[in-house]
Amino acid sequence: AQRVTQPEKLLSVFKGAPVELKCNYSYSGSPELFWYVQYSRQRLQLLLRHISRESIKGFTADLNKGETSFHLKKPFAQEEDSAMYYCALRNTDKLIFGTGTRLQVFP
């Protein structure tokens, strides 16, 4: 069955520390994976997708098919990165979301 797992509900770090938000998936085909972010009082928005292999706001995510992972990383966290982060897997035209990880970056 298709599934997205984000094992951490909350991740707290200090400003300038590295961040890694974990995401593992279960999918029988070739996965398309995304990271969505929801800042306080804002709507959910796309952060990045694996297919574009880009860095957005300093975040990167590499698809590791061997480990079925798509962890989100940033070398130096900023306070404005505090938000809810959702990993999502595309299944036909639908998105399957993980349960989300709240990132708190303290000054």
Added chain:
Amino acid sequence: GAVVSQHPSRVICKSGTSVKIECRSLDFQATTMFWYRQFPKKSLMLMATSNEGSKATYEQGVEKDKFLINHASLTLSTLTVTSAHPEDSSFYICSAGQGIIQYFGAGTRLSVL
């Protein structure tokens, strides 16, 4: 980027009444829109896929007679919660797809008294 407008942002209603939520793609056409429900501190649960000009596709466990979806045009989908009860109180979010990217509305908080 593409914008999805969702209205109303908040609604409070009495038990037994029906509530309609609108989802509009403002600057693009969407043959497919999606409706989610988000429980407190939990993930988004896909309720149904709204298909323009045809019947919506509901996820397992979602009552289609309870949650009526209409996608009459390429820019508008509506979700009607019929005969709402307190357990229907939740945050409902729509999204519209443009290519493989989904753009989300700001959500509607429904409170049923």
